Amino acid sequence: MDRKHPLAGVTRSGRSGAAARDDARARQAEQIRERVRLMIEITARAGAYRKGLVAATRRLSPEEAVILSDLERHGMQVPQLHDVLCGGHVLVDDPALYDGWKFDGLSRPRLSSHHRDIDKTRYPDIGMRGHVVREKLHGRTAQGTWVQLEKTPAAFGKRKLPGPDDLKHLMDYVVYRVTRSNVGPWGLSRMTERHPMYLAPVVATSTSLSPPVARALTAALRRIEEDDDVTSVSQDLAVRFPPPDRQDLAGELGQALTERGGRGLFGNSEVWVTETPSLVAAQVLAESHQLPGQGSTRTGGADE
Incomplete structure (x- = not known):
């Protein structure tokens, strides 16, 4: 149709x-x-x-x-x-x-x-x-x-x-x-x-894990998360703000990014070198400005 x-x-x-x-x-x-x-x-x-x-x-x-x-x-x-x-x-x-x-x-x-x-x-x-x-x-x-x-x-x-x-x-x-x-x-x-x-190739595949492998993978992920929890901040703060308790850590692996999740429209593009993005910016950058304190000395007056 x-x-x-x-x-x-x-x-x-x-x-x-x-x-x-x-x-x-x-x-x-x-x-x-x-x-x-x-x-x-x-x-x-x-x-x-x-x-x-x-x-x-x-x-x-x-x-x-x-x-x-x-x-x-x-x-x-x-x-x-x-x-x-x-x-x-x-x-x-x-x-x-x-x-x-x-x-x-x-x-x-x-x-x-x-x-x-x-x-x-x-x-x-x-x-x-x-x-x-x-x-x-x-x-x-x-x-x-x-x-x-x-x-x-x-x-x-x-x-x-x-x-x-x-x-x-x-x-x-x-x-x-x-x-x-x-x-x-x-x-x-x-x-x-x-x-x-x-x-946009479909490269993701779903597969099931055997119970022993799933248990071992979950234990490893929890150990990694606990190590990150106590090393990223002080131990006192880590105890006060525990991470979310997720039941299925292994199930979160392999989830695809939303939309393209890639480099965007101009990824790997060299078109940005074709011309200066802004003529005004190029003119400002081309001007030579004297920084304060260079080439002159300011002395204080009687009221300072």
Whole structure:
């Protein structure tokens, strides 16, 4: 079932309450679009792209913004956005994105050779065209969703004759075979299906402990906690303020951090060296100030 993302379209209603909600969605949509535009402009300062990317961001559609903002929400950092725009193959362990990236009137079934282990009858690959993504292609994986941006859309399939775009797509495939790099809308990426970019991987597994192991682990954790309790502060204060009495210490191990719990949008990014953050701050720091007591001596008067 196609899901209408709140940023994909805003309908006006005669009711005041619905109109207020529509206005709020419109403001939120524009904020997310502006955020994605800024992310793309930042990467354009630090990386090389084909010409026209910054101009294309001015026509960024709400649907394109949804896809890129969803990737950022799942851990994509600014340096990784470069590979995404250059056609990198991205895996996200979130099956809900498959339906979330279907947009009424824009998305269409597509044929592709990616992830052949998936039942394409049940989960067909989905294509969408846009000014920035050019041709977005996504589908299901066993654990979640994959997505890849392509330079040239391909429309050939059953009962369809190849067109000019299909011939260009075949030329992109030749470039892929020669360079071993995906041909994206704004460059080449080494992040192929065999060596993909993996966002938000589900690596946590649950396992049960045998009773002897659980008892030994709990005893060790309590001993560590007691040692920390008497060494972190004075013994008198430790007695007055005991730590919380938790029954299952072993059960707290391996709990995942909330949200991404990682390095943030600008982790591993070098875009901060591209220019001085503040011209005013740079001007102030460049001025030479004479500290009090240097080069002059103040003598007290008669009233001191």
